[in-house]
Amino acid sequence: MNEVNFIYQDSGHFERRSDGVELVVIPGFNSGKICFFCDEYETIWKELRDVGVANGMQLKKSMSIKSAALVDICNQGYGGVVDLVRKFDRTTKDSNRIYLKFDKNGGSFFSYFSEVSNQVSILAKIPGFFDERVYFFSKNGDFYWNSSEDVGDISRAQFNRNYEIQPASLVSIFEHGLIDGLLSVGEYSVGKGFFRLSNEINFES
Structure with a gap:
């Protein structure tokens, strides 16, 4: 168990x-x-x-x-x-x-939370954007959506233009009303415009 x-x-x-x-x-x-x-x-x-x-x-x-x-x-x-x-x-x-607060290899690894919606998406923020919202990124980081309802709909996706991306914290996920939908937490290698999963914990037994 x-x-x-x-x-x-x-x-x-x-x-x-x-x-x-x-x-x-x-x-x-x-x-x-x-x-x-x-x-x-x-x-x-x-x-x-x-x-x-x-x-x-x-x-x-x-x-x-x-x-x-x-x-x-x-x-x-x-x-x-x-x-x-x-x-x-x-x-x-x-x-x-x-x-969640561990940063190794000069900041190239970060821990992100994944949400259950139409398909799994990675919850993250984009520093410097006009708002503080949580965005929903595709698993490879190529695209992102503004809301969980749109995840998977390519017509509503926005292209990741090599933005600097930061993990959404538990507090911000909670404040945006998304805490109930969390599926997992994963450690990702993050570059400009991409994610690469290296470790994952699913919350379901």
């Missing part, structure tokens, strides 16, 4: 030899609000500001932990703190990681 975790990398995660703290929900605890869980230390914090300090609570055997859903993470104001998406296979113990 696969499990997708959304993780905040607090300042103490290296010391704990941890990916960070998972954003989780624990039925019957903290009024159903999102908590922060360190698997290595089996410690829970109710508030983001307390993560890593001594007033964490030890996990009890009676507690059942569930990874928080993206829509709940954003609704509770935590979309901007997710640094890492991790997919863990509980059967094989294999894991895959994509860093």
Whole structure:
């Protein structure tokens, strides 16, 4: 069984030899609000500001932990703190990681979110454009559309004229009402006018 975790990398995660703290929900605890869980230390914090300090609570055997859903993470104001998406296979113990705020090789790799519509599109922004909207790019980056309803309709596509492209953040995706449609996050090599997928995590198990 696969499990997708959304993780905040607090300042103490290296010391704990941890990916960070998972954003989780624990039925019957903290009024159903999102908590922060360190698997290595089996410690829970109710508030983001307390993560890593001594007033964490030890996990009890009676507690059942569930990874928080993206829509709940954003609704509770935590979309901007997710640094890492991790997919863990509980059967094989294999894991895959994509860093949302990690930029390597001089800025040539970025993490983009894909949306479910008529076909999969990559959510991105174009710096310097007159608005701050989220655009829907074809998987190879050749074309883009202004709305999800138009994705796949070549007559409504606009050609990517070697624009500089930036990933749409979780916060901006949420603010544009697109969070429910997210299918995956992918790490792409990005050049002028193209995308090339190098790693992907699908949110569906």
